[in-house]
Amino acid sequence: MQGAAGFFSGPVELLEFVLPLAAAQVLGATPAQTGALLAVQFLVSLLTRPVAGVHVDRAGSERGTLLLAAAGAGCGALSFVLYTAATTLPPAFAAAGLGGLGGAYFWVAIRAHIASRIGSGDDRFAALMESESSGAWIAFLTGIPLFQIAGASAMFLTCAASCLVAGVLLAFTALTGTDRLTGTARLTGTDRLVARPFTQVEARSLLRSLRGILALTGVVAFAEGIVSLLLILHLIERLGFDLGAIALVYLPGAIVLSIAPRPLHRLVRRVPPHRILLLGLGCSAVFAAALVTRPGPVSLAVLWILSALCFSLLVPLLERLVAEVSGEHAGRGFGWYQSADLLGSAAGALAAGLLFGAGLWEVATIGAGLLLVVSGILGRRSLRSFAAVAETSELTLATPHSAGGPPPDRTPSEHHEHGKxxxxxxxxxxxxxxxxxxxxxxxxxxxxxxxxxxxxxxxxxxxxxxxxxxxxxxxxxxxxxxxxxxxxxxxxxxxxxxxxxxxxxxxxxxxxxxxx
CATH class of the missing domain: 1.20.1500 (YheA-like fold)
Incomplete structure (x- = not known):
């Protein structure tokens, strides 16, 4: 499943990076029309994620959830095919809408599936983050040269093929119960995703339980959206970097994101969530404040590595908490969570553009840093009630199992292999x-x-x-x-x-x- 996440995330991240240039070259789109393309994909994804969460919960099984994720990957592949064939704006807008739809179903279903198996290991969300990041930087390393040498159509077709591979891997796992890349059994037959009626009262209760995490997610995404766009604008406007040079500045941080989440998670697995939150947001605030000095490319790459380490701490933590609170309704929980994240990022990017255009660079960077610090202080209180989550996996693994067989998530062959x-x-x-x-x-x-x-x-x-x-x-x-x-x-x-x-x-x- 992690392999499928890597195949899908790479093209999606690459599209956000190169779409403005591709739209201008192929479609002759104006900046306003390019912005509209991005807005359509964002709005469709934002509005569809809660709906995708409902459908994931109604699927009622791991197999159904994986098939929904595979369908999302198929929509993503079709989206890239439409981008390849588009010579006018209407097909491009259709491609943007399909991309938003596919991304919503893919990511909500993938995270809900992980949440249904979270009892057998508590670093699954960290592993997912590593896979997403690996797919992203590999896509950048191969996709940008392909775009510069062979053109946008070749890049879009390659992205479509990658999304199709993700869908095939998920469908194979869903239908056979076996991971196609590793050959290991993935579906245990004991689903926690049990479909049952979900009343409006229960929905409101779940939303109330999640509101602290959702508010924190939106505020953090808002601050990070400001910092991310300011970084790109600084590289383009102040340093005159082209597409390839910008990607190289981002590359070290992307590589860190692909290898750091699980080691960091193991390092802090016994630390209460509110302390991890303070550490991660504090380091991220340092990164935001450091942008006041308008650093050079090497310093920016180092600072971006620091930011990547912060994300490696924060994102798996928040997703873990959403999974714990949502329980068997993880689809709805992650639908709301990802909507809050998208909304915060979009608002942050809009604020960054306005502040940068008004020449308020210092106000934007210092304001983002202060917002992150305040979020950590206020969020610390709301996360205190989840202090036991960090040790949930340890307690689960330490619980004695019955003498009648091996632990639930260890097959007899694996138990036998442990000794030799x-x-x-x-x-x-x-x-x-x-x-x-x-x-x-x-x-x-x-x-x-x-x-x-x-x-x-x-x-x-x-x-x-x-x-x-x-x-x-x-x-x-x-x-x-x-x-x-x-x-x-x-x-x-x-x-x-x-x-x-x-x-x-x-x-x-x-x-x-x-x-x-």
């Missing part, structure tokens, strides 16, 4: 590493044909391994950009190999041996 050979967790780690290395090698073959693959240059003697830490400065603009990406990606793969080897060699605790 490779455990299922080790096999999944090896499979994930193989997928990452395979994608890397395929990309390097493409880069080599373009004359910009750093490993190939080392193999052929055109450069030395010591140049891995230098910035590519030879060739055309596209070759320079791709060469720099090739170096960064090589470092990431080397770190991935070391980290995966560590996870396979060093013994895990009990929670790490559970099915993911």
């Amino acid at each position: 050979g490779l455990t299922s967790a080790m096999k999944r780690t090896a499979t994930t590493l193989a997928v990452h290395v395979g994608i890397y090698l395929l990309a390097q073959v493409v880069f080599a044909f373009l004359g910009a693959s750093w490993p190939w240059e080392v193999i052929t003697g055109n450069t030395t391994p010591a140049t891995i830490l230098t910035w590519n400065s030879e060739g055309t603009q596209v070759q320079r950009w791709i060469g720099s990406v090739s170096r960064i990606w090589t470092i990431v793969v080397l770190v991935d190999i070391l980290w995966s080897g560590y996870r396979m060699i060093v013994p895990k605790d009990k929670s790490d041996r559970t099915e993911e």
Whole structure:
């Protein structure tokens, strides 16, 4: 399921980044028309998420929930196909609407499915965040060069294929009960997603229970929306960066988001949620305040890494709390949660644009930082009642099981493997590493044909391994950009190999041996 999330999130993140440029080049759209395209996708997604939550809850089973997520991925694929064929604005608006619809059903269903299995391991939302982020930065590394070299149509078709793969993986898991990438059993047959009548009184009660988390989510998203757009505007207006250079500034933070959530979660799993909230929002406020100095690109990349670490703490925490409070109505809970997040982000982006246009840079950055600090202080009180959530998984795993068989989420074969050979967790780690290395090698073959693959240059003697830490400065603009990406990606793969080897060699605790 995490693999499907990566295949779907990459194209979605890439679309938000390149759609303004693609609309101008292909459709001849004005800035106002481009803004309308983005607004349509946002509004459809915002209005559909609560409805998607209702349908997910009514599905009443893991299989039904995964099929809804697969349908959302199919809508996303169709959206990109329409973007490919669009030569006028009406088909593009239809594509935007389909994209919003597909994203709503995909993400609400995926999170509700994770919530239904949260009792067997408490780092599932962190793992989901890693998969989303991995898909995003891989999509940026491959999609932007493809856009610059082959054009928007080729990029859109590739994105459609990626969304289709996500849908196929989910449908395969739903229909066979087996993860297509790892071959492990995923559907246990004991669903917590049991469909039953949900009255208006119960809906209002659930909303009241969630309102503290929803308000906090909206305010944090508002502040982060301000900071994110100010960062992009600073890179474009003040530093004159193009699309590729902006992506490289964001790349280190995106890589951190793809590897940090689960290690950070294990580090703070016994810390009460309100303290994690204060830590995460405090660091994020430092990042916002640091933008007052209008830092250079290297400093921005470092600051963005700090922000990524904050997100790695905060997002899985909030999603975990929504799952705990919503219980068997996680579809509705996540529908409201994601709507609050979208609304806050949109309002923050609008505020940032207005403040930047008025020349109030300092007011925007300091105001965002103060808002994050105030959110942490006020939210601390509302999260105190969830102090036990951080230890829920530990208590669940420590509870003695009956003598009649293995624990619910450990199959007999996995229990047998614990004493010898490779455990299922080790096999999944090896499979994930193989997928990452395979994608890397395929990309390097493409880069080599373009004359910009750093490993190939080392193999052929055109450069030395010591140049891995230098910035590519030879060739055309596209070759320079791709060469720099090739170096960064090589470092990431080397770190991935070391980290995966560590996870396979060093013994895990009990929670790490559970099915993911």
